[in-house]
Amino acid sequence: MNLRRDVFQAIADPTRRAILLLVASQSMTAGAIASNFDTARPTVSKHLQILTECELLEQVQNGREIHYHLNPQKIKEIADFVEPFREMWGDRFNKLEAVMKKYKSKK
């Protein structure tokens, strides 16, 4: 069922969020990223794999090294996902305001 990693599941983990913040400032190798954490290297690798699978990170070959980049497009998708929810409530409250303004003038 869960063929593709859910991007929201990916950002629910605090270590993975820390990795994203770290890579946001500059692209880094897996080793450089791991050196920022106390967690075992294979654990960090697993986090990197998940972040790459859901396209939050991109791998770029740089000579003999692989650098991890942030994918801003995917980050924007996450930032935007709450917008329809906000609009739904915005519409509802606009209606409330309109109904009550009419109610007031009727009195």
Added chain:
Amino acid sequence: MEQKTKINAEPGKQELVITREFDLPLELLFKAYVEPEIVEQWMGTKVLKLENKKHGSWQFETSDAQGNVVFQANGVIHEFVPNRKITRTFEMENAPFDVQLEFLEFEKLTDDTSKLNMHIVYRSVALRDQLLKLPFAQGINMAHDRLQDIVSKLR
């Protein structure tokens, strides 16, 4: 442009906060939550029961044009302080979402403006995220339906 309705949903938390400033005096804003016939108008649902008191309960029901019930929700009121606060539970019937706890706080800003602070607590982080994504998913489905309409007309 600053948005009037704000959503604060921190990642990894099982709660969210919705805030909105209204161009209405506090008393009118509160009334919109209390009077069944007014609730019906802005929520677009039928109010079967709305007991505005501690230990009271409420029940809403929405039907489509054919009279089929499409949405049912109910809950109990835990705290009711006129023009200040309503604490209540919210549960959608026949839906795989657990009950949620809602804290509604009403605040006077000026004589003609007021503010609503709605704090919702869900059973789990996963459930909150799922419900947050619901309108997003529906939006995608609607866009998909529109696309299908256009494509089918092209044929």
